[in-house]
Structure formats: structure tokens, C-alpha cells
Amino acid sequence: MPVTKLSEQERATWLSALTDWRLSEGKDAIERTFKFSDFSEAWGFMNRVALIAETQEHHPEWSNVYNTVEITLTTHDADGLSQRDVKMAKAIDALL
Numbered sequence: 001m002p003v004t005k006l007s008e009q010e011r012a013t014w015l016s017a018l019t020d021w022r023l024s025e026g027k028d029a030i031e032r033t034f035k036f037s038d039f040s041e042a043w044g045f046m047n048r049v050a051l052i053a054e055t056q057e058h059h060p061e062w063s064n065v066y067n068t069v070e071i072t073l074t075t076h077d078a079d080g081l082s083q084r085d086v087k088m089a090k091a092i093d094a095l096l
Helices: 008-017 039-056 083-094
Strands: 029-036 061-065 068-073
Touching: 029 039, 029 083, 039 068, 039 083, 068 083
Parallel strands: none
Antiparallel strands: 029 068, 061 068
């Protein structure tokens, strides 16, 4: 089943629902920064996100520095934001 890019209207609707996520600058993607008490807590969070990513077959672009995890979501197959990114963002938010 082909993955389609979100329309401008869909993007506006979903971004208003994903209040802690923001559009990435210079890229058709959304991003969010997560802060934790220490490295161990950040790493545990990343492990839980990795398990979700595997089940959804949708893997984030991310980085970790000590207690901070930065996640960027985009759908390469759609050449931009898709419903897959929204679903993944909601699943990540549910971990908190």
C-alpha cells in the first residue's frame, strides 16, 4: 500500500493535535526534544521507542546527548510527512 504525503489541511490539523511537536526547519518533518533526569532514563526511553519503531516499521531519525533525546519523524517513501509520522509521534507521546 503506497504511503501518501499529508495535505496542507491534514498537516495543520495533526500538528495542532501534536502540541509538543514542531515542524523541522528546512525539512518536511516534525521534531521534538525530550529531557530526562539522566542518561539511563534517556536510554531507556530510546529502547522503548525502538520497540515501537520495529512494530510500526517506521524508524525515527534521532540523537542522544546525556539526558536529551531529539527525535525527527518523516516518511521517506512519501517524501515528507505522512500519517505514519503522526501515528509514531502519538505512540512516542504515550510513553511519557
